[in-house]
Amino acid sequence: MRRRDVLRTGGLAAAALAAPAIRSAEAQAGKTLVIGGSVPLTGAAAETGLNVNNGYITAASYLNDVLGGVEIAGEKYRIELKLFDDASDPARATTLIQRQIDEGTNLFLGSFGSNIVLPTAAITERAKKPMVQTGGGSDAIFTRGLKFVFGMFPRATRQFAATAALFKTLEPLPQTYSVIYTNDAFSKTAGEGVRLACDAAGFKRIDSYELPAKPTDVSSVLGSVRANTPDLLVCVMHDQNSLLVARQMIASGTNVKLLFQGLGPQLASFREALGKYSEALLCSTYWDENVPFKDKFFGDSRKFAEYYRSKFTRPIAYHVAGAAACIETYVLAMQAAKSTRPEAVRDALAAADYETFYSRIKFTPEGDGDEILMGGMIGQVQKGKLEIVYPKAAASAAAVYPAPAWDKKA
């Protein structure tokens, strides 16, 4: 027998053997629901981008492999993710999203970083395709009249309300604060949010410092902080910059009664890098595996975390949960709409009021997360672990205030 004949016969035999299995899988799974998008797996935002990507994969694989697909309007669907690496580059991300729209993708998940979510959301908006995302909190995403984008957090200027409320409960009551933020789309609006919330809560602002988007030295700012020391120092910037600020504060002996770092201390790697000095640092967190919410698909947060750990060795973070909740929210909206049409799904998302393992999902008319229901929690590092200290309903420990000086942290 010639080589070509052997290959032909082998191929036909393999196809014949595989056919029943393929038919069985098709019968079991029914239709395919394609959800597109881009995520930063390389570049500046890759660390959190990887968490977002893992969250998307966890939800899709649980719904497909464990539950055998999801039922929408009486039909069974398998979820197919079409996610591409945008390299943390908004220009590349917009090209990828436009291409997917041209290819007929109807539903989108968001990338990570307001600078990417904003231009990609503008493209999906023009095409009238919904985007559910957990990576963009900048106010600009939610104040331009976009109707098809939904976020799993409140907009940046509203994210600090819970922290300001916590500050009001501290004893003795802090009087003054300073804020440091970096010059990027998210941090800048988050810094504005800190000022709005703290001023409204009656704290006196001493200083507001804007750093470059990627600082390499903050010694001059810390010199000013030492000269005019506030009770509370609030840093809103990405993890890497938070670590730089904390390290230089420790080394220069810059002490405040409480240091809040919006992003950073929620990561195990961050706490490990600072060791004992991470004690009493405060941060925002939007999810914890001990939150008491019930979930239609996973059951609860702990079961979600268990399933995640069965698939990934990377430590779980709240962005993982937020990303998985994006897919759940889509499914719940489609089930409510009894349709997969983009306009119908968009209307169902706008009317969403679902309990998931992540939080109760309810969006404002502008599309960002409800300030109260999705406003997140405040964590504090205590004995190396992140404990929830606010709101009281979810608290696992009381807030430590004032925090010990750096040289007293043993």
Next chain:
Amino acid sequence: MNLIAQTLADGMVLGGIYALAAVGFSLIFGVLHVINLSHGILVLIGAYLALIFTELLHVDPLLTMPLVMAALFGVGYVYQRLLIQRAVDSSPIGSMLLTFGVALMLQNVMIWVFSPDMKNITPGWAFASFKIGAVTFDAVRVSALLASLVLLSCLAALLKFSALGRVIRATAQQTLAARLCGVNVRHVYALTFAVSAAFAGAAGIVIGIILPFSPHDEATWTLNAFVVVVLGGVGSPAGALIGGLLLGVVNTLTAQYIGPSFPNVTMFLLLVLLLLVRPNGLLGNAFSASR
């Protein structure tokens, strides 16, 4: 007065680190006439190697310097012979494209190997500080500055007093004459690149101790090196040191007295100004050495 002294001290410390990170770039530009856009990657490889050796050998990260420099010396030599040499005699755009492509590829390899997560090297003395008068010094940054000064002095001595240094300088000044005198120019190019890579690796250790790092940081260190070299002049450790110190002091003075978000603005203003007023760099050999 205290504030000025503190700001100047912080600027000098930062400048020393910039200088060390830039000296390899300067040497390659001066001798091979190649703008090495993969310089930042070599710096980061040094940082990652230091992290690995520190964890494996349980030693202080600064003690890993000989190992890291030796490894980067080898990598640099092979990189030059296999790839850079092909671009040496082509147009400057050719070498820039080549090194940019290598940087992109190696950045992704590093993400694949080390993950995109930020890493940091934390020696036992990472958070120590001391005071001289009213000025507070961060021990990590001061040790980084000292390491930079020692290494830059060693490089200056190597270039001035050793046979290899003489050959490198001769090749930089008159490549054809050096070749006519029997110098194996290709070998000298490769050795120069290897020495530069070794110093980039050493800078990586110092940077890894003071800053968190991840693979996407490479562009920052290439850009800083470029600015330092334009300010200070090409091809000499002294030029890199002057350029680095100037950049560091301008950065901290701007942050302190104009605003913390303005250092990049003044950095590029200074760059443009110097290109207009003194295009050869402060030490005056920028384009004579690099054609």
